Amino acid sequence: MMHRYSIRYLLVLSVLISTFLGGCTKEELDIYKRPETLEPPIYQVLSKRGNFKTLLSVIDKSGYQRTLSSAGYWTFFAPNDEAFNKYFSASGTSLNAMDSTKAREIVQGLLVFNAFDKNRLADYQSPTGWQEARAFRRRTAYYTGFYDEKAFDGSTFKAVATNRQNGQYVVGDNNHKHISYFTDKYLSARGLTSADYNYFYPNVTYSGFNVMNSKVINADIFAENGMIHEIDDVPTIQPSIDEFLRNKPQYSVFRNLIEKYAVTYGLNDAMTIKYANLTGKGDKIFVKNYNKQANASKYLTFAPNCENFLRTAENDAQLDMWSIFVPTNEVLSPYINSVLLENYKSLDEMPPSIIIDLINAHLFPATVWPTKFINSFNALGEEARFNANANVVEKKILSNAMFYGTNKVQESNLFSSVYSKAYLDPKYSIMTRILDMDWKNTILNPRVNYVLFMISDDIFKAAGYDYDISKSVSNIANSEWGYTAPGTSTRAAGTAVLANLQRIVATSVVYTPNKELDNLSGSGIIDAINGEYIRFDGNKVFSTGTKLAPLNVLGSKSAANGKVYYTSGLLNFAPNNTATADPVGKDLATLAPTINSDFGFFFEYLKNSTVYTAATNAIANVNEGTFYTLFIPNNAAIQAAVNDGVLPGTGSGATKTPVYNPTSLLDKKKVEDFINYHILNKKAIATDGKESGAMETLFKDSNGDAVNVTVVNNKGSMTLSDTKLRKANVIVSKSNNLSNRAVIHLIDNYLKAN
Helix, strand or coil: CCCHHHHHHHHHHHHHHHHHHHCCCCCCCCCCCCCCCCCCCHHHHHHHHCCCHHHHHHHHHHCCHHHHHCCCCEEEEEECHHHHHHHHHHHCCCCCCCCHHHHHHHHHHHEEECCCCHHHHCCEEECCEEECCCCCEEEECCCCCCEEEECCCCCEEEEEECCCCCCCCCCCCCCCCEEEEEEHHHHHHCCCCHHHHHHHCCCCCCCCEEECCEEEEEEEEEECCEEEEEECCCCCCCCCHHHHHHCCHHHHHHHHHHHHHCCEEEECHHHHHHHHHHHCCCCCEEEEECCCCCECCECCCCCCCCCCCCCCCCCHHHCCCEEEEEECHHHHHHHHHHHHCCCCCCHHHCCHHHHHHHHHCCEECCCCCHHHHHHCECCCCCECCCCCCCCEEEEEECCCEEEEEECCCCCCHHHHCHHHHHHCCHHHHHHHHHHHHHCHHHHCCCCCCEEEEECCHHHHHHCCEEECHHHCCCCCCCCCEEEECCCCCCEEECHHHHHHHHHHHHHCEEECCCCCCCCCCCEEEEECCCCCEEEEECCEEECHHHCCCCEEEEEEEEECCEEEEEECCCCCCCHHHCCCCCCHHHHHHHHCCCCCCCCHHHHHHHHCCCCEECCCCEECCCCCCCCEEEEEECHHHHHHHHHCCCCCEECCCCCCEECCCCCCHHHHHHHHHHHHHCEEECCCCCCECCCCEEEEEEEECCCCCEEEEEEEEEECEEEEECCCCCEEEECHHHCCEEECCEEEEEECCCCCCC
16 A cells, blocks of 8 residues: 555645646757757868868768768867868879778878867876876777788788787777877876977977877867867878888888798688678788797787787777887898808898897887987887987887887897807807806896806817707706716706706806906906806916816907807816816815825814714815805914914923814814814805905804804905904915815914804
């Protein structure tokens, strides 16, 4: 049952409606009547204004009169009659000579999806909402569609440009071209100025709202089906990078690299059917992609024929576009011959990844503005290394990119740094693979100096190492890396072998900020990039494993960020091309062949101590994989320690006799503590002046805390201070002895802990 108050409410409401309707005319009750204040559609607005007669004729020829007279939602950049006069004069054409195809191209190229006033054109339509002052492009109604393609091999067929990256293609996306415009709101927010606009259009005044080569002289003209912006010139459809280079013979060398080494064509059944439905013809349609695989992860940075930018978001082409720097044939051909082909007979002989890297060095995955070269980076992480005035011979804003034709090649780190000497030489493929795993990005840095000691594949093989992908087995990680000990036939393989190779290569990479290794005719010691030390003397160089057989320096080459040396072998950590480093104790034993040699007294205490294992030459707490520094008191200093009761001895006079093999636990502990206090833990240092300060030793106090030694390190000298502030000097002429991740020094005094 209806409530009585509800009934009363309905009666009152009916009276009010009757009263209202009774006073209304039929016209006032017509809710579908066009409001008198609503502007007519775009076509009619243009006709009404009187200065778009030529444009209206072009629209009529294009077949777009109905579209622009009907419901819709467009932005139309409308050239006035004076603009068309300028256009016809510059192009040598006329309205009468214009066919419907050209008319449609002009109209579609000026017609943008959705209606935007000047202020909103500067904003980006992101998936999460408007982002202010981030946009300078909009998608137009124009697209290329099917076209006649001529492949690098000379074959011809029907094709469409890809509309996505890395070989993808979305049927139904027509790959619409975009038009660029320049507003004061956008330029100001992005730190740009009129100079960025006038760089491309030097004969056009920047007005604060320009569309390509035209000025907007009357913005925000409202229409029923969109927004009109009156312009004073006729911007024409711009080609994509692919279309532009097709007709530019001065860049043919660069284009041919792309066409031959990056392009693929994929037959597309859906587009073939679509073409047949539209034309009645039976041509097969191929999608032109740029996804030829140079290796497992290396492709062209972007597809030069794609109009959609990244398309990770529906409208991301509003806020960005590609950029490309293309060297002319006159500079690129000599560069290829002198740099890329230094060690190859032809481009076809080299790994395709090198060619893709050369191309990618010139491809920038974002907009590179003329005033922002130094702040714009290619996919390799390199800034645009061109002078916008001196090196750019042609510039153009294309439909999908900013194009710069250049009189120089991008000085890519890949082809100019010390890394390039291995990368561009097939004789160094193993070294290149190892560098790619660990140190490539480090030694590519053009602002930091490095030295590489080159290791050829032949040198690796002579040492027993190999890389053979055919020998890879699924149950052994990294089994493509192998080692066969000299004189044997058994191949070890896997991660341990790879680790050895990585260590050898890292020991061959040296950071030289002051060009310390520019001349190896003298002598010295320096730490490699992995912390291990190498030494040089009279154009010979040696590491821990080659100290008894130093390598001869056979030659060198300079690079933009350093120098490389070619030697007679590899800087191994293991002796005699074995795969196992000698323990520190063995190297110390070698330094003490007799008890009266410089290191003799110390080693005599060591080999009889509780921390030494004679069978393996192992020293307790000195572990493989950790860095150490050993400060060995000379015989006089050891004798002083015995006389002072710091080490075990016998006798009652001032000079005591050392007891190298004490029997009491207290004396054994004295020796153990003494040895541990003369070994720096987790740190290898040489007399190179690089590192000073308090450094922990292997000796620990009663609380279990490491006890420090203070090191003052100058180039060519080193002084130590113990906890008693007693001093000891490194005897340089007998020091800097290399061991397994360790350095052994001789000192003139012993160190005493509390």
